[in-house]
Amino acid sequence: MVRDLTCGYAVPVLEDLNFQIEQGALVGIIGPNASGKTTLLKTLCGLLKPRSGQVLLDGRVVHNLKPAVRSRRVAVVGQGVRIAFAFSVAEVVMMGRHPYIPRMGSPSARDREKVEWAMEVTGILHLAQRPVSNLSGGEQQRVFIARALAQEPELLLLDEPTSFLDIGHQVEILDLVKQLNRRQQIAVVMAIHDLNLAAQYCDRLLLVHENRVFAWGRVDEVITRDNIRKVYGQPILIERHPVYRCPQVVLLSRLSHVSDRTRQVHVVGGGGMGSDILLNLVHRGYRVSTGVLNRGDSDWQTAQDLGLEIVDVPPFSPVSPESCRKNLEMMVRSDAVILAGIPFGPDNLPNLQTLLAAVEQGIPVIVVEEEPIEARDFTGGAAAGLYRKLVGSSPAVLREPEEIVQALENIGKRGSANG
């Protein structure tokens, strides 16, 4: 538990930290380079004295614990440590028993047992007699984790355990950490700069930025488009991991492809037909809104993940006059509106009427027509009639969604030529 903690060296690096780590939790500390992740870890393990406030371990101030007592409870695996000495793996892991072996004494049977267990759990038993200096980075990292385990800690602190490792070893090390966390009930706090790995492996995240805690909570609460964009100053998208459903950060280029005139685009989609269009437009840097959608619809989900402005109605209910009014407002604010190749039924028919109203106000409507309207009309002809009228006044009818950006560029050019 951290109370009113301010840590740092001559100047404070992090101020007014307050958070609590439950037994058996797996917490990630994320934040840009030099945001104080390592400083925080060093303060948590009692290496750095807090400038003010306290780090408490079961109500006891960590910094005041006797070294031997402290190192039986808190273990640390440092960042990028490489051993250049000819100590054997078994010797290095036995060093983790230092707080248990009396001075001038020799290792007991229990010490040897624990060392063997730690090597077995981390899968390095077969390396026991090899000199550590000859091992690869991933193997050395395992040795350090084994040494930390030999300390039998309640709290394991890791500083960038995956830096300098390739992806295979990254996953291997983090799987190991997660396994130890779950099976041995060891609380883990790790500084990690890879946001996707942090999201995939941690239960809770602490996002530090500009000397303070920017966000602290469940992964979903911390890895949001706004948080990451504000802290890292980098345009991103948040997607869902297809298997684990945790948020994953997708990076966007900072080079904008957007012409100056066409910025705000409204998309009328539904049933997943609009998702690719939304992603593509957001990726290109357009400001995108969408509607009217039913809550829970897959396009609605995509827009939600992307943090877009949405006009929505409850699931399985028809588009209401109120939502139509809002939708029209959004269309009128936009530089262009896009109609995805969606099917029409009685519930979403009002969207077509709203589109025609927007056209009357002089808003260009781009129509994507992958299939003829007849195949998509489930209103008995009403939709087809309105649709043909819309197509008649549209500046562009596209067969492929990929052509949208080009069409928007053209509208932008025409706009600037006229205005």
Next chain:
Amino acid sequence: MLCCPLSTWSWHCEVIEIGFFKRHTLWLLTAALVLLVLVAATIGSIYISPLQVLGILVHRLSELPAPMVADWPESYETIILSIRLPRVVLALVVGAALALAGAIFQGLFKNPMADPHIIGASAGAGLGAAMAITMGLSINWKGLGAVPLLASIGALLAVILVYRLARSGGVVPIPNLLLAGLALNSLLSALISLLIYFGQDQMHTIVFWLMGGLSGRYWNYVFYTLPYLLIGVGAAVYYARDLNLMLLGEETAHNLGVEVEKVKAVLLLVASVLTGAAVAASGMIGFVGLIVPHVARILVGPDHRRLVPVSVLSGAILLLGADILARTVLAPVELPLGVVTALFGAPFFIMLLRRTGGHFTEAGD
């Protein structure tokens, strides 16, 4: 004192398959030491055979009836016990002290180039001792240990200064250490020269003593120096495990429960005092503290529980061997001992610098 390293030793032997030599290093070195002592005591203007030396030693030291007929003249006993033996024992003590100081400095600085001579500790001790000599506080019964005391203080100040100068980001990189040592050595030797220049009366004493040597040293020198060595060995054995952990970095050591600042302070003090005592007894003898821990690391690996006793024994053997050379190569002319160690040590130093680029990696493999 040695029970701890030996008992942990056996565990290492179980876990790590090591050969006969590594397993019995201590006994082999002790045997070599005894043999070398017997050989050293035969050398001099009168030849006294090793058997006679052994007889005299056993006869006199154990107060038992001699195991063999005392077929030597009375004067031989005086020569061995009052003239040759103190010199031999002093060589052992000084060699052990310098080697141990080197091992401690190398461990603390995590730097294989750390040696009392190179980092300026010897020069600091030299300045302190030279000051004591010019002030008339020579090593005799009246000036009881003033020279070793001032020498130790000088060594400690020099070490603290070099450490402060060379440290960057929690480590002591080799180039920094060598440059800081170079700068400090230049400064200190200038100050020593200044002392010699103004202390005309003692000029001969200081210059002769600075060259390093053991001639004309009797039991009183041994009595001044031996306690420092015993304290040093005790502290190094006591903190051997902490020193191992410090090799992994001060932060790691801290996280494993080592009281880093305390251990560092104690061991820096101990190594400085060892240097001071050695320099006070025998002048400036370089490179023992560099060579011995290296060879010891190759013999028994980096674990200080083995490294410390092996370094102490090897240092004693090396310096006694060097003293035998100094006395015999150009006999009856005696070479300064510091010159002999430098002739062997400097090439070793250069080789080390070229080969390792300054890492511990190659030792012990």
